[in-house]
Amino acid sequence: MKYLFRLSIRNLKKNPTINFINIFGLSLSMTVVILLFSFCYHELTTDMHQENKENGYLLINSDGNNSFGINMPGVLSYHLDSSVFEIKKTVRMAGFWEQPVLKSEKADPMKSKILFVDGDFFELFTYEPVSGNLDMAFQDPRSMVITEKLASRLFGNIDAVGETIMLNNEHPLVITAIVREPGNNTFLDFEALISMEGRKIIQSNPGEYTNWNWWNFNTFILTDKDYDQQTTEEKIRNIFIDHSQSENSFEGIGVLPLQDIYFSKIEAGWQDHFRIGNKQQVLVLAMVAFLILLIAIINFINISSSQYIDRLKQAGIQKILGATKFHIIRQVLFESAMLFMISAWIGIILTEIIQIYLSQYLEIQLISGIIFSPKILILIISLSTVIGILSSLPTAYLISSSKSIDNLKSTFSLKANKSALRSILVVTQFAIAIILIGFTVLVQKQIRFGISNLGYEKENIVGIKFTQQLYGKSEILKKELLDQAFIDNVSMTQFFPGKDLSYWGLDTEIRGEKKQLSFNKFDADQAFFDMLNIKSVSGRIYSDDFSTDKNKAVVNQAFLKANDISDPIGIELYARNDIHFEIIGIIEDFHFESVNKEIGPLLINNSGNASVCLVNMQSHDFNVLRSNMESLREICHNLSPDFPVEIRFMDLAVENMYRSEIRFRRIFTLFSSSAIFISCLGILALSIFVCNIKTKEIGIRKTFGASVRSIFNMLNQEFARSVIIAFSIACPVSWYLMQLWLKGFSYKTDISWWIFALSGLMAMGIAFLSVSWQSYRSARKNPVDILRYE
Secondary structure (H helix, E strand, O other), X not given: OHHHHHHHHHHHHHOHHHHHHHHHHHHHHHHHHHHHHHHHHHHHOOOOOOOOOOXXXXXXXXXXXXXXXXXXXXXXXXXXXXHOOOEEEEEEEEEOOOOOEEEXXXXXXXXXXXXXEOOOXXXXXXXXXXXXXXXXXXXXXXXXXXXXXXXXXXXOOOOOOOOEEEEOOOEEEEXXXXXXXXXXXXXXXXXXXXXHHHHHHHOOOHHHHOOOOOEEEEEEEEEOOOOOHHHHHHHHHHHHHHHOOOOOOOOOEEEEEHHHHOOOOEEOOOOOOEOOOOHHHHHHHHHHHHHHHHHHHHHHHHHHHHOHHHHHHHHHHHHHOOOOHHHHHHHHHHHHHHHHHHHHHHHHHHHHHHHHHHHHHHOOOOOOOHHHOHHHHHHHHHHHHHHXXXXXXXXXXXXXXXXXXXXXXXXXXXXXXXXXXXXXXXXXXXXXXHHHHHHHHHHHHHHXXXXXXXXXXXXXXXXXXXXXXXXXXXXHHHHHXXXXXXXXXXXXXXOOOOOOOEXXXXXXXXXXXXXXXXXXXXXXXXXXXXXXXXXXEEEOOOOOOOHHHOOEEEEEHHHHHHHOOOOOOOOEEEOHHHOEEEEEEEEOOOOOOOOOOOOOOEEEEXXXXXXXXXXXXXXXXXXXXXXXXXXXXXXXXXXXXXXXXXEXXXXXXXXXXXXXXXXXXXXXXXHHHHHHHHHHHHHHHHXXXXXXXXXXXXXXXXXXXXXXHHHHHHHHXXXXXXXHHHHHHHXXXXXXXXXXXXXXXOOOOOOXXXXXXXXXXXXXXXXXXXXXXXXXXXXXXXXXXXXXXX
C-alpha cells in the first residue's frame, strides 16, 4: 500500500498543471453535488420526524383539477369523533386573518404566526418539549404554547413558562410550554399555539362552530393503522350529506396523508401557516447534480486519457521489472480512487465552510452537520471511490494489456476507438452545457414574464397594512396622507399582492335559473381602479361620490366564464347576514394571485371594508423615496403607537409572490454556472493534451511556412465541430425539457428561437476561450524548439 501511495504521488507531480485542473474540477464538482444533495435531502425528508406521518391525515376537498381546498366546517369534528370509529383523534386548526401582535414586559410589540388548535394537537403532531408539560398545555383557555425561538425573542434566556404575554394589547395569555421547532423541515409554520377554547374568547363567533356553511377550519384526523381509506372517506361524505343543507354531492371530500402535504397542490386560502414545497424544482436540481457529476466523470476520463502515453511507457518499465497485469490495473485504479477521495474530502470541507453563506443568499435550508454524520460520510466516500474506480477501469485494462517492448520502443499508437470515445465525451459535455445555458435563460425569461404581465400598475405604489389601532382611523389616515405633497392618490382596499383573498360560494337564482356561484372577493374604493390602471370593459365602475353605490360591485371577465353568465350587469347577489351586492360593471382580468395560477373569478365591492391603504407616490428618485417612506412611517406610528405597522412597496410584494421561483432561479443559475465552469476546466485540460500530441505536426507545418493563424485554426476546428454536433443534439432535448417545466405555469413565456441560438453561441465562446489560449501558445512556438522536443 505504501508503494502504491508513493507511486501515485510521483505520478501526480509529473503533470502538475493537468492534475491540478483535475483535482480542482473534481473538488468543485463534489462541493456542488454535496450542496445540492443536502438541499434535496432536506426537502424530500420534510415531516419525516412526525411519528404519525403514516396514519395522520388532512381532510381535503378536491376540485378535480389536482388542487385541494383544505377548509372544513368547525362543526364537522364533533360528528367525526362520534360517527367514524376508525378515527382516534380529530384536531382542528385555524389562523388569524392578519398576523397578531405579541408583547411582553421585556420586548417591544412584534408580529407573530399564531394558530388556534384543539387540545389533542400534540397527540397527532410530534414536537419536542423544551419546557413545560405538553399533555397539560391547553387545559386553560387562556394558555399558550410558544416555540423556543419566539421565547428567546420575547423573554431572553429565562424560562418563559408561567410568564404572561399580551395578545393584541387586550388578551393576557399564560405560557404553559415551550417546544423546539423543526426548522423548515415541516409543512406547518407557526410560532405560537392557542387552544380552540381560547379562540371562542378572543374571536367570538359562535356560528362558525355550528353552521355547516362556514368553512373556516383545517381538520386533521388520526386513524387506526389498519383502516380502509375508501370506506372512511365515504363515511365522512355521508356526514356532510346528512347534515349540510347544500345540494352538493361532496364527491371531492377526501384525506391527504401528513407526509404528502408539503409537496401537494393544496389551496391554503388566507391561512398562511402552511409551507408548501415544489417537488418539480427539487427534481430539476437533483438532475443538475447528476449532470454536474457526469461532467466531472467525463473530465476525469478525458484527462486520464491525456496521460495515456506516459502511462504506457511506465507500464512497459514495470512489466520488464516483473509487474503483472493485476499490479498495473491495481496501480491505475488506486490512483484514480485516491484522486476521487481527495476531491470528496475537499468538497466536504468546502461545503461545510460555504453552506451558511449560500443558505442566506439562496434562501434555502441546508442541513448543517449532516455531511459529517457517519452514514452520509461513508456514503459520500464510498460512492466517490466506486465512481473513481469505474471511471478508470477501461483505461487501466488498456494500459495493462499493452506490450512492454512496443511501449518502450514507442511503436504504439493511440487507437481510433479511443479517439472516438474522447470525441463522444466532449460532445456530451458540450451538449449538457448547451442544455443548462438554455434552461437558465428560460428560467430568467419566465420569472420576468410573470412579474411584468400582471395586468395592473405596481410602480411607486406603497401598501400600508392596517393594525388594530388603524382599523378605526382609516379616514384620519387618508386625510393626513393626502395632505402630503409627495402623494398623488390614496386607496382603501383589502387587496395587496401576496395577500390571500376570501373565497365565496353562493347558491342563488339568476333570472329564474338556479346557480351555484364561486368567486374570490375583496373590497376596494373607486381610487383603487385609477391607481392600478384597471380598465372597465362593460357597464361602469362604482363611485365614492354616490351614496347609492355603497353596495355595488364589479366582476372580472373570468367571473362570467367560470359561472357561465353572459350578462351579469344588474344581477343582485345575496349572502348570509343580509349582505348583498348589485353587479354594475365588468373589468379586465388581472392577476390578483400568482401568474402560476389561472386567473379566477373575482368580485370587487364597495362596502367600505379595508385592511390595506395603498399610496401612490410621485417621485422615482431613490433618495427622495426613502425620505418619503420615513414620513409615512412617522404618520403611521403616530396613529398606531402600540402596533408595528408594515409598509411595503407593491413591486417588492409582487416579487415576494414569486419567492419560490426567484429562489429557484438563483439556485439553478448558480449551480448551472458551476457546471459550465467545470466543463471549461475539462476542455482546457483536453486542449493541453491535444496540443501536446500534435507538437511534431505543428513543428513540421511551421517549417513548411504555415502561419500562426492556420495553426490556431487547425487546433480549434476539432472543438468547433464538437460544439456543432452537440448543438444539434442538445436543441431537441432542451426544447422537450423546457416544455416539461413550463407545464407547471398557467401563463407561460414563449420558447423563443434566440434562446437556442444564444446557448449555441455561448457554448462556442466557452470552447474557444478554453482552448484558444493553449492553441495560441502552441502556434507561437519556434519550430526548432518543437522538433528538438521530438
